[in-house]
Amino acid sequence: MPPAVKMERSIVKDNTYLRDDKGIAFFRSGVTQQTRSPEIPRLKQIVAPHNPMSTILITAAIAVVIPPLFLLYSLWNSPLRAIPLAPDADILLGHLPKVEADTGVWPRKWSQMLPFGVFRTRFIFSWRVWVTDPKALTKILVTSAYDYPKPPSLIDFLSILLGRGVLVAEGVEHKKQRRALDSAFSLQQIKDLSDMFWSPGRILSEKWKEAVPSQTESTRLDICPLLSRCTLDIIGLAGFDYNFDSMNREDDPLAKAYNILFGHPENAPIIVHIVSLLAETFPRLVSLRNGTKFIKNIVQQREIVEKITQSLLDKKRRELKEAIDNNTPHTKKDILSLLVRDNLGLEDPLTDKEITDQCLTFLAAGHETTSTALTWTLQRLADNPTVQEKLRKEILEKYPEDRNLTYDELNNSLPYLNAVVREVLRIDSPVPMTIRQSAKDDVICGYTIPKNSVIMVAPAVIHFHPDIWGPDAAEFKPERFLDNNAIPDTARTPFANLTFLAGPRNCIGQKFALAEMKALLICILRSFSFEPDVIGQHVERNSLLVMRPKSGQLHLRVKRIEGK
Ligand code: HEM
Numbered sequence: 119m120p121p122a123v124k125m126e127r128s129i130v131k132d133n134t135y136l137r138d139d140k141g142i143a144f145f146r147s148g149v150t151q152q153t154r155s156p157e158i159p160r161l162k163q164i165v166a167p168h169n170p171m172s173t174i175l176i177t178a179a180i181a182v183v184i185p186p187l188f189l190l191y192s193l194w195n196s197p198l199r200a201i202p203l204a205p206d207a208d209i210l211l212g213h214l215p216k217v218e219a220d221t222g223v224w225p226r227k228w229s230q231m232l233p234f235g236v237f238r239t240r241f242i243f244s245w246r247v248w249v250t251d252p253k254a255l256t257k258i259l260v261t262s263a264y265d266y267p268k269p270p271s272l273i274d275f276l277s278i279l280l281g282r283g284v285l286v287a288e289g290v291e292h293k294k295q296r297r298a299l300d301s302a303f304s305l306q307q308i309k310d311l312s313d314m315f316w317s318p319g320r321i322l323s324e325k326w327k328e329a330v331p332s333q334t335e336s337t338r339l340d341i342c343p344l345l346s347r348c349t350l351d352i353i354g355l356a357g358f359d360y361n362f363d364s365m366n367r368e369d370d371p372l373a374k375a376y377n378i379l380f381g382h383p384e385n386a387p388i389i390v391h392i393v394s395l396l397a398e399t400f401p402r403l404v405s406l407r408n409g410t411k412f413i414k415n416i417v418q419q420r421e422i423v424e425k426i427t428q429s430l431l432d433k434k435r436r437e438l439k440e441a442i443d444n445n446t447p448h449t450k451k452d453i454l455s456l457l458v459r460d461n462l463g464l465e466d467p468l469t470d471k472e473i474t475d476q477c478l479t480f481l482a483a484g485h486e487t488t489s490t491a492l493t494w495t496l497q498r499l500a501d502n503p504t505v506q507e508k509l510r511k512e513i514l515e516k517y518p519e520d521r522n523l524t525y526d527e528l529n530n531s532l533p534y535l536n537a538v539v540r541e542v543l544r545i546d547s548p549v550p551m552t553i554r555q556s557a558k559d560d561v562i563c564g565y566t567i568p569k570n571s572v573i574m575v576a577p578a579v580i581h582f583h584p585d586i587w588g589p590d591a592a593e594f595k596p597e598r599f600l601d602n603n604a605i606p607d608t609a610r611t612p613f614a615n616l617t618f619l620a621g622p623r624n625c626i627g628q629k630f631a632l633a634e635m636k637a638l639l640i641c642i643l644r645s646f647s648f649e650p651d652v653i654g655q656h657v658e659r660n661s662l663l664v665m666r667p668k669s670g671q672l673h674l675r676v677k678r679i680e681g682k
Contacts, residue, residue, distance in 0.1 A: 189243035197566040198245045201238040204228035212240030221550050221659040222578030229579045236563045244398050248574045252613040254562045260621035264289055269555040271397035274404045283479030298468050302456040308629045309525040310451045311356045315634050316522040319641030321365050322348040336675035349489040357480040358430050358454035375422040427474040434458040484627050486664045487548045493672050494546035498594050500648040500674050510643045528636045537599035539635050543617040550578035550665045577616040586614045649675040
């Protein structure tokens with residue numbers, strides 16, 4: 119017979135009790151045989167007060183109460199509380215609803231009413247530090263860029279979407295990838311690629327002509343879908359010589375998987391948003407997010423994309439090998455072909471996975487950014503008929519014949535087009551804000567920034583600040599980019615204009631994007647004029663990664679240009 123003490127312990131530990139009319143029977147986990155103890159009266163005394171339900175309730179109460187208390191205490195105790203706080207916070211959600219409403223509008227107001235340089239908002243349980251001061255931005259984006267990575271929970275989410283391409287990689291991994299990509303995005307390379315913009319641009323025009331039959335009356339048209347398909351086709355061709363042909367057909371497997379991946383990330387279930395926020399403080403919670411149906415579906419689609427991009431990579435390798443074996447020039451111009459070629463000569467070459475992850479990265483970074491930039495351009499032109507007319511006149515006078523312009527012609531011969539594009543990208547930056555998290559303690563604008571603080575870098579705020587861009591900062595005025603003297607000294611730093619960010623993580627595709635926007639605008643403005651659907655209508659914006667119209671649509675009244 120085992121000693122009484124030993125039995126007591128095993129019962130309490132096993133925690134599985136049954137009471138019968140003769141006393142207490144206890145079971146060991148996994149042991150089916152019922153054992154009865156002669157020590158029953160004493161055991162009864164020990165075990166009887168334990169009610170499993172109350173234990174569960176107490177544990178649940180602790181689990182619900184302790185983390186918020188801990189978070190509240192961290193908020194209250196944070197050195198970030200010395201930074202000026204934006205007003206208008208909701209008691210529970212803080213500034214989150216206002217920051218999410220109509221991109222940039224509220225943070226812009228706060229930045230202009232609080233002292234210049236830095237201010238703070240609250241997202242439920244965590245502070246966000248918004249930086250507008252150029253010296254501080256130099257540190258965050260350039261001199262200490264690798265000490266301000268993207269927040270780990272964002273990296274985790276982006277890795278699920280994109281793999282670990284250059285947009286997601288951090289530190290040495292990022293430096294390696296960026297070096298490997300540099301020559302594929304060199305000026306010469308972009309010049310070679312710019313011929314690829316014209317054919318999709320003309321298909322877009324033809325499609326719109328079908329939708330806008332009359333030359334005398336305007337037609338109400340949602341301009342978003344075809345602009346989006348057109349830039350998808352361009353990045354497919356330029357990125358990896360892949361023809362989605364998405365303006366003509368909808369059954370391409372890569373386009374289908376990609377559209378599910380990136381369709382509408384803002385439609386993710388609320389649990390995904392909440393866990394993402396909490397994961398800033400409790401990183402392990404990301405596993406909860408990753409178990410959702412939403413994320414599992416994303417992983418499935420990414421696997422489809424990965425199979426296709428791997429077969430594209432194999433094709434590029436075969437083409438390169440053939441050229442080498444036959445001693446013929448390797449004439450492929452797409453970014454993936456160049457990456458495969460350049461990779462051969464690298465001391466520390468990219469792995470297959472690193473290369474295929476770049477394909478998804480190019481799609482994600484280079485598709486919606488450019489199409490939404492064009493969406494906002496057409497809206498600005500519709501609202502500003504004088505600018506629209508002046509721009510069309512410049513294009514038609516300089517190039518009456520419809521032909522493919524070279525990169526140099528696009529860049530150097532149409533100053534007003536250049537000014538319009540730069541102004542739209544300033545005032546309607548497609549990436550209106552980006553987010554970083556300090557990897558160590560630091561001091562910014564004289565304030566202590568402890569490790570793990572979340573930093574907001576927001577073109578949608580900086581570009582509207584009168585202390586940087588002058589009193590007309592909020593106005594759409596392409597002319598400011600025609601006359602160098604019209605730009606105040608405070609705006610003549612890379613940190614005043616952050617559409618493509620700055621520093622080692624700036625947009626690698628910016629020359630490509632500018633040339634693409636110009637080529638497509640030429641194709642469009644030759645054939646169509648635009649008016650607002652409703653005069654004076656404000657189009658609300660929404661941005662998870664890219665700033666789109668909130669409704670997902672933008673209707674304009676479109677008319678054919680006579681004779682075109
Ligand atoms: C108007 C169009 C575009 C805008 C406004 C834009 C803006 C940006 C911004 C703000 C970033 C930095 C994001 C961050 O670190 O938080 C970025 C990064 C990037 N962009 Fe663009 N982009 C545009 C078009 C393109 C195109 C066409 C491509 C490719 C062909 C491209 C490729 C990339 C890549 C690969 C990165 C990651 C760079 C790195 O982290 O080293 N972008 N872009």
